[in-house]
Amino acid sequence: MAEVKEIEQFDTDEDDFDTIMAEDINFSGSIFIEKPFMIKGIVDGSIDSKSDLLIDSAAVVKADINTDRVYVRGKVEGNINANRLIYITSTGSVTGDITAGQVVLEPGSAFTGKCTMKTIA
DSSP, rough: OOOOOOOOOOSSGGOOOOOEEEOOOOOEEEEEESOEEEEEEEEEEEEOOOOOEEEEEEEEEEEEEEEEEEEEEEEESSSSSEEEEEEOOOOOOOOSSSESEEEEEEEOOOOEEEEEEOOOO
């Protein structure tokens, strides 16, 4: 029987995020963040994060993402590079290549691309 590694807990309540981009915001450009960030709107560009990133269920992100951990409930079109974790929920979809130390795809999630696993430092 295969051993299942414990998955890192990911806080998903709005209170756990320093910055929340509302559903009515449509942003184009580069985002650089150092603290937990939640996206509920539309982003077109690139995202560089040193912390947690949550793409909420109504969000549409067309961007390459570099982050520590990302939790995808919405739609992402672009490559994701996470230092530790990429978690795609049953409502989430990712079209692009993903690279992380740990990847979780819930039943019902959609992923199209190449997955590369790396050693967590």
